[in-house]
Amino acid sequence: MPAGRAEQIAAVLPKGVLFAPPAQPPAGQARVPQAEWLLTSAWPYQGRTATGSAAVHYAAGHDRLIRPMILADGFGYGPSDVPGLWHHLNTPYPPHQQRLLDQLLSQGIDVVLLGFGARHTHIQANAGVAATCIRRAISERSGNAPLIVGGLGMGGLVTRYALAEMENRREDHQTATYLSYDTPHNGAWIPLILQQLAHFAQAFSPAEPGQAALIASPAAQQLLWAWVGSARYSGPVATSSPLRTEFLEDLRRVGWFPVRPRKLGVANGAADGTGRNVPPDHLVFEWSELGGLVGATVRTQPERGLNRHVGGMRAVPMWAGKSYTSDVPPFDGVPGGTLPLYGTLADKLGAPIAGRYRSACFVPSVSAVALQYDPLDWPIDLYTDITSLSPEQSQLDDYHCDSHNSEHGQVTGVLADWILGQLGK
Secondary structure (H helix, E strand, O other), rough: OOOOOHHHHHOOOOOOOOOOOOOOEOOOOOOOOOOEEEEEEOOOOOOEEOEEEEEEOOOOOOOOOOEEEEEEEEEEEEEOOOHHHHHHOOOOOOOOOOOOOHHHHHHHOEEEEEEEEOOOHHHHHHHHHHHHHHHHHHHHHOOOOEEEEEOOHHHHHHHHHHHHHHHHHHOOOOEEEEEEEOOOOOEEOOHHHHHEEEEEEEHOOOOOOOOOOOOOOHHHHHHHEEEOOOOOOOOOOOOOOHHHHHHHHHHHHHOOOOOOOEEEEEEEOOOOOOOOOOOOOOOEEEEEEEOOOEEEEEEEEOOOOOEEEEEEEEOOOOOOEEEEEEOOOOOOOOOEEEEOOHHHHHHHHHOOOOHHHEEEEEEEEEEHOOOOOOOOOOOOOOOOHHOOHHHHOOOEEEEEEEEOOOOOOOOOHHHHHHHHHHHHO
C-alpha cells in the first residue's frame, strides 16, 4: 500500500457519527422549566444502570404537578438534548402557526420531557429511567389525576416497555393514557447500503465514537428490522442481530404492551397506502475521490429477489466490493415517516443527488400504528391501505396517520389536532 494512502482516504470520508439526528437549533428563547430531575434507572440491565434527566413544565395556572404528561426522547447517539426536544415538539405548525406543547400547557396538562444519558444504549436500560420518571411524577403530583406517558419515535418503545414491565412487577404506574409519536412498534428502516458505508468509513477513521457508532449501537440493533454488522456482511438481515430477537422476547415476557392504559398512537406516514416517489433498484448517487481510487455507488433497495445489487464501495488497493441483498422489501419509498438519510450522506460526501432520493422511509406506517403481524418476518404489504382495516387489526386502541408522508417526528397540524382532541376528552 502506498505510504499515506489510508490517511488520504480518511481525509475524504465523512466525519462524525453518521445518521445521528442533528441537535435542534435554538428557535427563540427556550422556555425555562420549573424543575429539573436527575434520574437513575429503577432497575439495572446487564449489570449497568442507565441515567437520564427530565425538564418539568407546569401548565397554565399550576405551581406544581397536577396532570403530568411524560414524553420521552427518541433514537439518537449520546445524551438527549432536552431543550432541543422542547423546541422540536413546540415548533409552530401550519396553517395557524400553533405550538403543540404550548397548547397542552394551556389545556392544563403539565409537560415532563424525559431525556437519556445514552440514547443509543439498550431500550430495556432506558426503560428503567422512564420508570423512575413515572415514580417521581407520581410522588410529586398534587391530587390523583392519572398520568399520560409516551414518547417520540423510539421513546415510545422505551415507555411502552417501562409501563409493561411495571405492570409485570405488580407496580401501579397510575397511567391512564399511553401515547406514541411515530414509534416503530414493529421496527424501523435504514438502507442497508448506508449502514455498510458507515462501517466502511469507520474502518479508515477508527476514532471514538466512529461513523458507525449509532448503527452498531444496542438501540439500533433492537430497533431496525434489517441490520448489518459490517461493510462486508452478507446474509440474513431481519434476524442478524440477536439483540433484536432478545428485545422482542423481553417485550413478550412483560406482556408486549401495557394493559391498563388507553393506547394511542400517531404516524407521520400516510394511511391510504400512498408511498413516496422513490422507486426500488434505482441509482441514488455515485461518489468518487482521489482520481477514482476511493468511491461508492448507492442504489435504492430492490424489491426482494435473490442477490440484488444495492451498491458498493472501494478504496484502492485495500478495499473493493459490491453489496447484495436477498428477500428484502423495497422499504425506501413506502408510506411512513421519513428521514433525509440518502441526502445527508450525499451532502457529507459532496455527491450530487436528485431531490426525490434525498429522503427515505424510516418508520413505515404499518409499524407506527402497530398492526398485528410478526415483527421479524414482516408478512405484510408495506403499502397496506390502513383506512380499510378494522380497528382490531392494530394493537393500539386508537391511532391517526398524517395526511401525507411527513418527516419522522415532525409535528403537523393533522397529528397535533388529533392528539389535543384525544387528550382533551
